[in-house]
Amino acid sequence: MLVNIKELNPDASPQAAYGARLRRVREQRGWIQDHLASLVGCTGRHISAIETGRKSATLPFSRKVDVAFDLVGTPDSFEREWREMKHGSLLEGFPEYVGYEGRAVEIRLFDIGLVPGLMQTPEYAQAVADGAVQRGSITSEQAEERVSVLMERQAVLVRPRPPMLFVVMDESCLHQAVGGPEVMNAQLQRLEELASRPNWFVHVSPFAIGARRAFDLPVNVLTLADRSVVAYAESQAQGRVERESSFVMPMLMTYHQLQGEALSQAASVAKISQLRKGTP
DSSP states (O other), X not given: OOOOOOOOOTTSOHHHHHHHHHHHHHHHTTOOHHHHHHHHTSOHHHHHXXXXXXXXXXXXXXXXXXXXXXXXXXXXXXXXXXXXXXXXXXXXXXXXXXXXXXXXXXXXXXXXXXXXXXXXXXHHHHHHHHHHHHHTSSOHHHHXXXXXHHHHHHHHTOSSSXXXXXXXXXXXXXXXXXXXXXXXXXXXXXXXXXXTSTTEEEEEEOGGGXXXXXXXXXXXXXXXXXXXXXXXXXXXXXXXXXXXXXXXXXXXXXXXXXXXXXXXXHHHHHHHHHHHHTOO
């Protein structure tokens, strides 16, 4: 009896590529779907649905597949492919940074033009992502993923022992119109609310600082529980996590200099409040 085997198109989507590789690796071992299913604890029908792209793989599934295929920790692991698929719209290096961010005891941020992601309201974040879609740089699905990842990062900050957050925003972050007056008004109100929390320190780097502004690109510096320091910086094309102290410590010192030049928290909140009250 002939079996109707659906032809796969790995180029259709990352999900399709994952499924096609799963079938290829399985067939290379001479296994039927039911045999792989018995090893990972699911049904042959479920394996079929993932191979044909009708269902999406999960992280636990990918890990079990790696055990079955003896691919754990290798460059060809399905867990690695799943992570690349999930974070496909994010810059290289950023998923690694997010892992450190979730464990940091101190987070230092500097941003230009846009309010830092950890401080963005969902509406502001959506407007930023929609702008990238309109420019054609990402798809609507990738925009949805970016906002989802950001909300997950913000949720991680709410824990019994939250990290200390030190934020310096270039004044341009407050003036860049994102999402319209209502979105901006709510975003400015959100900044005031965060500044009132005991673990947040919010400062504005005013335009008057001129050439004394220490950074020309966004900067993220993390202090981990063992007091080691990790830095993350990105260009338009890629992001990079730095752990080498010869690079990180000068960046931390420069951040302290910038913080010293910025407005005090009281003056910063007053400026934010003034702008909010002037927003229609």
